[in-house]
Amino acid sequence: MTVQINTLFDEDAIATRVAALAEEISQSKPERLLVVAVLKGSFIFSADLVRAMHRAGLKPEMEFMHLSSYGAGTTGSNEIKILRDVESDVNGRDIILVDDILESGRTLTFAKERLMERGAKSVKIAALLDKPDHRKVAIFADYVGFACPDKFVVGYGMDMGHAWRQLPFIGYVVPDEDAGNGETVGD
Template sequence: MTPTINTLFDEDAIAARVSDLAGEIAVSDPHRLLIVAVLKGSFIFAADLVREMHRAGMTLEMEFMHLSSYGAGTEGSDNIRVLRDVESDVNDRDIILVDDILESGRTLKFAKERLLGRGARSVRVAALLDKPEKRKAAISADYVGFACPDKFVVGYGMDMGHAWRQLPFIGYVVPQEPAGGGEATGE
């Protein structure tokens, strides 16, 4: 059965906020800026953000980091695996980690510490969505697109079982009632 997905943030709201974020980053005048997109969910946000940064007159380079903190279940783990690492020299560079959603914070904290340990001048976080009530690690985003309610979100790069990444908006999955009525479980 196909889940019902309601719009949380539409295309126009996302485009306006991404443009605003690029302006906020430009004002900070970063040194030898390196954007590091945390895969997979951030790929659309990161692409739109760097294009807006270009329009704001910024010069930057871009890299990718693919990290995994999930085992077989859906709960995050303190065990972070590096599936793809940044290949560029990060020494004496200002870095912005770009991620789709900041929830537990474990993965972004790991990435930030890893890059600082390799000599980055600074590491800031740009998160499209922020769920501070889910935080397990001591980290916050320097640039936030939207505060996110406690809902399971999809679209604009975020998925549910590898589906729905292509949606041009951010939506939330409406909990389905189990067959036979009763209360739905999960988010």
């Protein structure tokens, strides 16, 4: 299968924005900082962000949550399943919950509430991409990489059917009728 993907945010823009986010987080002076990456899509963003936080003078610890709201389908549901939970004690800690994209907000709302119920001092959200027009619940990101247009995005950890996570940029899949001017990526 051949897919056309146009670049939305290139490597340099991403690196610059991630460094700026780390500086913003550093200025908030978090205590006992725990970064919780929501898997799978945020793994590259989270890795780059914690390295940038280190360069900004922070010493974050790292944990992971693997949540699913899709089940067997391709559209989200109201039911969130925990596939992997945070193992560290979060009581009294400042937490940055990191995700690739804040869209409906259901998954991040679930994760944030769960961490607060377990005694976190604070839970702030860092989202690489924000699609506020798709929000189904009242939640916002404290730290946003980029506003995302209404397109299906891939790359930099985000996938389409488990493919294209490895792309070093964020691109969008071009519908067949519009194909012709982007990078053609085939398997």
